[in-house]
Amino acid sequence: MSPKSVPEGIWADQPFKLLDTPGKDKPLSDPVVYVASHMALVHNTFIRALNSIYLHAPLIAPGNKSLARDMLTYCQCWVALVALHHQAEENFLFSAFEKRIPAAKGILATNVRQHDEFHSGLDAFKKYVEIALAGGEPYCSEKLLKLVDAFSEPLMKHFADEIPTLMRMQEAGQIEEVMKIHEEFEVIVRKDIDASKVGPMTLLNADKTFEGGKHPFPVMPKFVPYLIKYLVSRKYAGAWKFGSCDYWGQPVTLFMNTPEGKQALKAGNE
């Protein structure tokens, strides 16, 4: 593995805190540890991307039309990625656990309920982003972050709570079934994918050096990052400057801290 690159300045591990994985100090060969760790890594991808939104958005002046559009597009892609994950959890993962592992029913109840606590906040964020992109409202970072603040607490709690919940599947037994359900969940997520939105968003926020680089996440054939970088990313090309990693999972200096980014932000704010 190549040495960990060190991004300059503030990075996407704040203000929302990244999650430790159970695999940090437990063997990933245990299917439940693997599944719960994988979920933490997915959630961390969402958290890094949201952190990047939170850090960059206030630096973009309303008159900086080009950067504002790119940020709103990045937000739109983030919503698409998080929605895809939660829909697959609601439509398949939670119900599959409950149906196929009877002892899981009580374990998952809180997590299912938690989805209701951030849905309306996420919807309001999505609505504003769509209206602003369509020109129906001006770009306003205060409004954008206020909308994030309205759902971030329950969302972060949910992201964190789901990991120990999945670890409790060890109590329910049927450990091999946990792995099987998770594999099916991965297939379902990939089937419904809007690749041009969620492909780059995932790769550009999945830090392969996390926890010493012990997690092979996301797992994909070697050609896929090339395909996403050179082809799939084109549709929303302007958005990807806000990512926190390169297409191969190496952390990069955030756009706001690069000479190019500083220049672009300054130009629009003059």
Ligand SMILES: [Fe+2]
């Ligand atoms: Fe999740």
